[in-house]
Amino acid sequence: MTLIQLAGVHKHYGDFHALKGIDLDIRQGEFFSLLGPSGCGKTTLLRVIAGFEGVSEGSVSIDGRDMRGVGANHRPTNMVFQSYAIFPHLSVGENVGFGLRRDPRPREDKAKAVDEALEMVGLSGYGKRAAHALSGGQRQRVALARALILKPKVLLLDEPLSALDKKIREQMQVELIKLQREVGITFILVTHDQEEALVMSDRIAVMFEGEIGQMDDPETLYRRPNSRRVAGFIGMMNFLPATIGQKVSQMKSRPAPPPGPDNRGLLQRLKDIGRVVPPAPKALPEYETGIEVKVAGLGRCIVPPEQIPDRVGQGETIVGIRPETLSILFEGETTQRNIAEAVVDEVVYYGDMTYYDVRVAGVEKPLTISMKNLIGRPVLDVGVRTRVAWDERSLVILGS
């Protein structure tokens, strides 16, 4: 069920066009993220939904009600501000109970509601403390409790985790997901951190310069980005020039390879945090016919037609290939995948992973490859000649 609907929303600040025709449908109970680089209009969009900014054009409706002329204080939304906006002159309990003033319930019931809200965010017994003495993580919890106590239909979160250290941030990500499932309220999260968006969201809208570039679930967004911009913003991606050729029919020269264990390394890791692991992708049906694609530096391959978006025709194109879908073939290893010759250009060792930049013939920019550091695998030195295994199924055809 659609809870929030934006249709053709434009926002001008004087000469500046901050939102350029935003269409959005956000469903009841969804964890929705607005992802994009700083300055692309995420906060503006959130403030339009909250009612702090009017629209220059277009409409916003929440729960089937047009929000034109409805002020922020009368909308069924609550916000967790980027600065948290904890009232410094009030205690933690007074902060959390701030919105209950017009609530007709008796005083004891309200006090109980405050205690429950504090418990929900793990701050039981903090009610009497002074708000300005809290740590960043605690402030954020207070901001959450203060908003959730009012049982909004939508909770808006503006980069709520960006001010926290890495460790607390990761812990809060998990807690936020749990909390959202628990209360069943629709969350709209603004973030510029693509990893955070992938980990937390049911769906993500990727924004650039006041427009939505792509709106999909995390897996589709990661596996099938619809443009070079999106592909480059989400995860790491190698871009290569390529040529799309004719449809060819050919006998399979080799059996379909089994999906490699390292095929979905990064996504796998992200997915494992706090959610059910999706089933492994089915092996694509063995194909007889396909479209010939020549990728610079890697070579020729046959790609199933459904892998090529409709908008991309024959001729020059850009293809993307993720670092974790490429692998280095170490001494003595064999593969049924395609092989290209390469020279190691740069090695970055991360402990569990090693990132290699390798040069392939005819391509100026080195390719980045991430390899799990399995037992017995060496770390190659710069300048070593090696072979790169790649798979046509991991090619993302982006168009020109």
Place this chain on the structure above:
Amino acid sequence: MRSLRVYAVLYLLFLYAPIVLLPIFAFNDSAVISFPLSGATTQWFTGLADEREMTGALRTSILIALISASFATVLGIFAAMAGTRSDFPAKRPILGLIMLPLVLPEVIVATSLLIVIVQVFGLDPGAWSIIVAHVLICTPFSVAILNSAFQNLDPALEEAALDLGESRRGAFRRVTLPLIVPGIVSSFLIAFTISLDEFIIAFFMSGNTTTLPVYIYGLTRFPGKMPLVMALGTLLVAASIILLIAAEAMRRRGLRRAGLKDTGGFL
């Protein structure tokens, strides 16, 4: 470094020696202002209470200072809100104009205002015109103090109050006002002190109205009353210092409340 220290000591001596002399002679048991001191007494202070004119001038001064400080602070709140919260054409020049009396010599303010009142409107100057002029010179200080109070206030706080269901007025009353109260008190105290101590304008404008500084100036013509002037001056300096310290304490309290670090101020 050494010469700098010598300079600093000389500077402080030059600045404060005359003020230190005030209490010394105020407690000196002699009608003549000169060394050596003859003995300690509090007679000049008790004598002050009998000076009918003096108590009248004091009452006038306090009344003028109260009214001027109130007006200056209210105007300061409006100006600071406009300056920090909203955008309008020619905002900077307008705000600059408000601050202008800060650098304008008071003699100029006093003379030009007197010309306007007497020549243009044909009115008699009096307490009301002193108040007008004092509001003019106190407002920039109020604006400066309140500006910093508003600037230290995260605009998201008021929005958060709105978001939690408060009306605009409710948000102002429950969030903004409590957070700027220290700024308001500080502004009021500073403006009050400035008005209380101001001489030139009060002197130019005094028709039948005599403020305390003008009264003191009048006393200096009678050598026999000099010790009284000293006693009165001592009280005035003490009052001013207490008021300024209170104002600064309020300003710091405001910062603490807003959870901010101190970044300077008047003291």
